[in-house]
Amino acid sequence: FEGVIDLISMRAIRGVGAKASESEVPAALQEQVNRYHEWLEESAAEGDDELTLKYLEGEPLTSDEVRRGLKLGIASGKLMPVLCGSAFNLNGLTALLDFIVGEFPSPADMPPVKGKNPQNGQEETRQPSDNEPLTAFVFKTMADPYVGKLTYFRVMSGVLRSDSHVWNANKERDERVGQIFFLRGKQQEPTPAVHAGDIGAIAKLQETSTGDTLTDRAKPIILPPIEFPAPVYSVAIRAKSKADEDRLGPALSRLAEEDPTFRYYRDPETGQTVISGMGESHLDVVIERMKRKFGTEVNIEELRIPYRETIRSKAQAQGKHKKQTGGRGQYGDCWIEIEPYPDGEFLFEDRIVGGVIPKQYIPAVEKGVREAMRRGVLAGYPVVNVKCAVYDGSYHTVDSSDQAFQIAGSLAFQNAAAKANMVLLEPILKVEIIVPEEFLGDVISDLNGKRGRVMGTESAGTGRQKIIALVPQAEMVRYAIDLRSITRGRGRFSTEFSHYDEVPAHIAQQIIERAKRERAEAEK
Structure with missing residues (x-):
């Protein structure tokens, strides 16, 4: 990468700053440059x-x-300029800065910003002038290793001064403003004030976060927040050590505060800590920053899918727990009937007649059944959509207890489930994908290969198509990477949970075998 060609001046530029030099356009590029210059005109x-x-x-x-x-x-807003350059050797940087200074509009040339008065809900405007009431929009938050939390803002109107107080209209809280800085690369230059149109930073604001509006308490206004895209790619992480585990929560919280497109949560079903972002590179950067800024190292794990298990037929079985020790023994005996229950997750019925199981032990039987369902039968995933009835059994006046009947209920469910034609269910996602028309066929073909079911397509504007499909979640784990590859980075998608559906038998068998291997390794 030797340099750039300025299509306005029609000169080739090499180098940066004082070392930048201009020359004639190379003859080999002249024809191409003339064509681009005509488009620019x-x-x-x-x-x-x-x-x-x-x-x-x-x-x-x-x-x-x-x-x-x-x-x-x-x-x-009719034109969106695109300039090229090299981050490696900084070629094109001088041309970029000159273009920003010369061709970008001054804040004074822009129309007034619009917002909502939180006191009456009415729309109001603010002119980009120092004489207007203060309106500053927070567009970024960072954790600085030296000054702590650093809040980046742009003053849309009025003047924001150091050592003053401002009103956070979103949080309805007063914020004390200490020293304000101008940012010059990594350098922070103190300034007494930031005027309309300028960008600055404040350290250690307590309540303010990205998207908030700092304003005059007597004349508040809330500007529309930035609409950040929803994360499309997720991975599971695990702390490398106990010390890393202790630091992980605070580190993730700070990173999420800095980056609105990054999210994290602990999946209660799989027990994994899941981080989500805009792609593989985004999460690689997050993990690297976690290590560099917060001293927290993690390993990436395979994202577990929250499968479910269910039954397809009715079955009856006995669960009997009998244990005799030196003292008081344990005795619980119950018969249950299970059947599919598509109307809900679980329904338990008491059909005992004649007191063959005393009333006080029925809740223990239900608790044992629920525990067995939670642990799963086929592959260790929760069992759902089951109707269970206890209809017979026996007890011992001395040895029976809640614990004994809880164990009996668990055994009864396991025995009945083995005869009830159990199957594995997987989460199905509703996926909406917007792609350029020329990639429509390739994207649909890829969805078909992922066991997806295309529900329809519709126009999404000039030259773009929206695809609506139902796709198993297991096939969507790396879809952000796949779609970027197919569409050369020009496609985007969103997902939402739709329903659970039965896993094909050959895939279910692989999942069950993998679960058995993991259990065997865990028991070693």
């Missing part, structure tokens, strides 16, 4: 009626006219 002309007329009459635009058209187009 066309885009610039669309920003101004006078320039549009001149362009349509076939007259070339001057460099100043191109700059004027670009500036107007960017300010109106």
